[in-house]
Amino acid sequence: MRHRTHARSARSARTTTALVATATASAAALAVLLPSPAQAAPAQAPASSGQTHYVDCSATAPGTGSRTRPWTTLAEANAHTFGPGDRLLFQRGATCQGSLQPKGSGAAGRPFTISDYGRASAGRAKLDGAGAHDVVLLANTQHIKLTNLEIVNSANPGSERNGVRLRLTDYGTARNFELAGLYLHDIRGGDFKTLTGSSAIHIAVEGKARASRYDGLNIHHNLIEDVDREGIYFKSTYSKRDLVGNQQDPNVYPGDWTPSTGVRIHHNTLKSLAGDGIKLDTTTGAVVERNLIEGFQLRSPSANAGIWTFNTDDTLVQHNDVSGGGNTHDGMSFDADGASKGTVFQYNYSHDNVGGFLLICPYSGAKTVDTVVRYNVSRNDGARLVQNCWGPILNTQIYNNSFYNKEKVPAHLIEDSAAASTQHELKLRNNLFVSEGTGGYAYDVKIPAITFEHNAFHGVPTTVPNPGGITANPLLRPDFRLSPGSPALAAGVEIPDNGGKDYFGNRLKPGTAPNIGAYAGPGVK
Numbered sequence: 001m002r003h004r005t006h007a008r009s010a011r012s013a014r015t016t017t018a019l020v021a022t023a024t025a026s027a028a029a030l031a032v033l034l035p036s037p038a039q040a041a042p043a044q045a046p047a048s049s050g051q052t053h054y055v056d057c058s059a060t061a062p063g064t065g066s067r068t069r070p071w072t073t074l075a076e077a078n079a080h081t082f083g084p085g086d087r088l089l090f091q092r093g094a095t096c097q098g099s100l101q102p103k104g105s106g107a108a109g110r111p112f113t114i115s116d117y118g119r120a121s122a123g124r125a126k127l128d129g130a131g132a133h134d135v136v137l138l139a140n141t142q143h144i145k146l147t148n149l150e151i152v153n154s155a156n157p158g159s160e161r162n163g164v165r166l167r168l169t170d171y172g173t174a175r176n177f178e179l180a181g182l183y184l185h186d187i188r189g190g191d192f193k194t195l196t197g198s199s200a201i202h203i204a205v206e207g208k209a210r211a212s213r214y215d216g217l218n219i220h221h222n223l224i225e226d227v228d229r230e231g232i233y234f235k236s237t238y239s240k241r242d243l244v245g246n247q248q249d250p251n252v253y254p255g256d257w258t259p260s261t262g263v264r265i266h267h268n269t270l271k272s273l274a275g276d277g278i279k280l281d282t283t284t285g286a287v288v289e290r291n292l293i294e295g296f297q298l299r300s301p302s303a304n305a306g307i308w309t310f311n312t313d314d315t316l317v318q319h320n321d322v323s324g325g326g327n328t329h330d331g332m333s334f335d336a337d338g339a340s341k342g343t344v345f346q347y348n349y350s351h352d353n354v355g356g357f358l359l360i361c362p363y364s365g366a367k368t369v370d371t372v373v374r375y376n377v378s379r380n381d382g383a384r385l386v387q388n389c390w391g392p393i394l395n396t397q398i399y400n401n402s403f404y405n406k407e408k409v410p411a412h413l414i415e416d417s418a419a420a421s422t423q424h425e426l427k428l429r430n431n432l433f434v435s436e437g438t439g440g441y442a443y444d445v446k447i448p449a450i451t452f453e454h455n456a457f458h459g460v461p462t463t464v465p466n467p468g469g470i471t472a473n474p475l476l477r478p479d480f481r482l483s484p485g486s487p488a489l490a491a492g493v494e495i496p497d498n499g500g501k502d503y504f505g506n507r508l509k510p511g512t513a514p515n516i517g518a519y520a521g522p523g524v525k
Contacts, residue, residue: 050085093122106143129153245365308335331355338366362391409437432517484523
């Protein structure tokens with residue numbers, strides 16, 4: 001991920017009165033279309049037969065781990081070796097300090113569960129790292145379910161630390177992890193983006209002797225807020241392949257590319273992050289959906305984005321709401337970074353990000369290949385809507401997205417400082433751009449392989465060739481649907497393998513010209 005800082009300017013033009021509606025009305029109209037914030041994990045099914053051990057750090061009498069005589073420290077839990085079907089439960093309303101590092105594993109269908117017990121009215125069971133490197137460390141284990149705990153780590157801020165860290169070291173394949181219903185907050189690490197920290201949830205593969213990976217990792221319904229630096233972060237030493245070039249140091253990450261599989265990150269809420277929101281690394285087929293990110297790139301001097309991929313194959317990023325990117329040191333919602341292959345960004349809502357909407361960023365010999373960006377909505381994203389780094393960007397398809405800017409009008413529609421000979425292949429079709437501001441929207445591109453077709457530019461002066469495009473008022477409603485009589489209705493070009501539906505869930509009709517923009521239905525009064 002690279003970085004540049006740019007001034008924002010504004011561009012003004014008269015648009016439809018529907019678009020002059022207040023931001024409050026617009027937000028209300030969109031509320032029914034966007035993912036809801038995560039609240040709590042669904043009710044957990046009882047664990048398979050095994051032993052249940054209890055911890056109550058508010059108790060004073062020495063215990064045996066039974067409910068009537070619970071353990072009173074994390075050290076007692078760490079000294080035990082757990083097995084399939086076992087449960088380790090923490091008393092609600094009590095706080096344990098230190099680092100939980102349990103030994104043992106579950107088995108297929110019989111996970112080792114770490115959760116809570118007691119009266120719900122007592123509040124959450126809390127684990128406070130008190131400055132430890134990790135509040136919870138799950139190392140060289142598998143078949144684990146971690147749920148319904150409050151996790152904090154704010155003491156002695158600035159050093160490398162994590163809330164929950166999963167770590168494999170020369171382990172092989174570790175299967176079936178579920179992290180759900182956790183409340184992780186005040187994880188006060190430093191500005192570290194490494195194999196070992198600092199993150200609310202940190203997923204790492206280390207070692208050089210035996211290729212390791214995760215198979216089955218379900219991270220959902222967690223609330224993450226006030227974290228320095230990363231929200232959810234992946235990294236692996238087994239990530240070397242031609243596609244990545246030297247974008248990361250091959251001496252530090254020397255193992256052949258061994259991607260984690262079965263990764264799903266969904267229904268999480270992430271707020272007030274110093275750095276990145278969600279970063280995938282060395283995975284294949286990962287799904288990132290229905291997450292809410294409010295405020296990232298707020299306290300880090302380094303480059304950060306909302307949701308981004310690095311050295312991954314076939315990542316699906318959909319139905320996410322990303323806002324509050326704090327500056328132009330990247331600071332955009334989405335990024336297909338170096339060695340990202342087959343990444344799809346669809347049905348997402350991006351808004352009020354200082355850095356912009358999208359970054360495509362290979363460099364130092366890396367390539368980014370086959371990125372698809374379709375049926376997304378962008379409101380008041382600043383600085384630049386799309387930024388390209390200087391490495392090869394191959395077969396990027398950006399189509400049927402809707403961009404509306406008023407308060408924050410980008411300085412660049414596309415920013416690309418690469419030389420004209422650089423291999424940048426971007427095709428932009430059926431996109432709708434509307435500006436009510438003044439200035440901005442410069443087309444800073446010298447590369448002929450970046451082409452436009454059937455796009456709508458309203459209030460956006462541009463001289464780029466745009467066959468089949470329109471400049472008339474598209475009659476865009478505050479909810480990003482089109483009004484009756486819009487010249488954008490049925491004005492696009494049909495695109496094969498288009499995902500089958502629009503941002504609103506309307507089915508696309510094969511054999512017919514689509515609308516321009518993210519809405520595929522008829523005009524709405």
